[in-house]
Amino acid sequence: DGGITQSPKYLFRKEGQNVTLSCEQNLNHDAMYWYRQDPGQGLRLIYYSQIVNDFQKGDIAEGYSVSREKKESFPLTVTSAQKNPTAFYLCASSRQGTGGYTFGSGTRLTVV
């Protein structure tokens, strides 16, 4: 079955370290997105990509970086510049047009 896979499910990081969250989809979707979720704040867009080798900043891109070298993959790196990285991170993908998103199951990042 097609879907979108995020790994790992839980991730612990020491302050000052970069960490990369994986997101892979086999839905043949063109667009992919990264959201951050904090309690009471809903979902905030970090980065999105509509085609391979192209991506745009979302509302809270500072301290994060992404790449889109393959259609299926959209990894997110949380850098040491991100001041408050502890959060639940969600990856999503979609077709161009009117369709909704398909979400992964999320990665919970905790800075220790």
Added chain:
Amino acid sequence: AQSVTQLDSQVPVFEEAPVELRCNYSSSVSVYLFWYVQYPNQGLQLLLKYLSGSTLVESINGFEAEFNKSQTSFHLRKPSVHISDTAEYFCAVSAGGATNKLIFGTGTLLAVQP
């Protein structure tokens, strides 16, 4: 630009009672509207969506939502809730097109009590 407002951060309700989760949006263009459900420590799942046509849309598990253009609302309703409906519900709006970005509300926690 679009925006979404979910005024109720939490809605407590007894099992088998009806419920309505409110969603209002603002947009200067035609929109597509979505409701997503999130169970603890999981991703979001699409519950139902309005793209065009009939303004009343239904999900397979008894939820329904009605698109009201004049009131810019897309409220979610269920006539009788179950304990298993306890989850966070997100309303989202998109202008569609090439960008197809979804704008999410802050979510409503539906807490069903026995």
